[in-house]
Amino acid sequence: MTPRQLDSPATLVWAVRLLFAEAVALVVLTAYLLVLDFTADSSSIAVAVALTGFTAVGAVAVLLIARALARRSSHARGPAIVVQLFVIAAGGFLLQTGTPWIGAAMMAFGVAVGLLCVLPPTTRALGLD
Secondary structure, eight states: OOHHHHTOOHHHHHHHHHHHHHHHHHHHHHHHHHHHHHHSOGGGHHHHHHHHHHHHHHHHHHHHHHHHHHTTOGGGHHHHHHHHHHHHHHHHHHHHHSOHHHHHHHHHHHHHHHHHHHSHHHHHHTTOO
């Protein structure tokens, strides 16, 4: 580890860890959707493949954002916050139409990671003060 990584504030370290956890969750979801794609009927295969592809692209995007934030790129904070806004929106949708406890957990997770990204120690570590 470089000295720069060793003196990272806990807020930045946890934001990066949680973003990596989001990427892993999206990879697992992509694998699950692939299984569903192979068992889908032929009338819905185009939509199923599109959803799977979109999820895979999302996993790669979150992984790249987490990696950039870990390297203290100040340009990664904005996309990280946007990802959390999407997580909060998806959680709100699930809260209203799906499984409420998963939706509430997603919303809390999105708020927590977004907050970690904008706290003063993270801001200073990214050179945005």
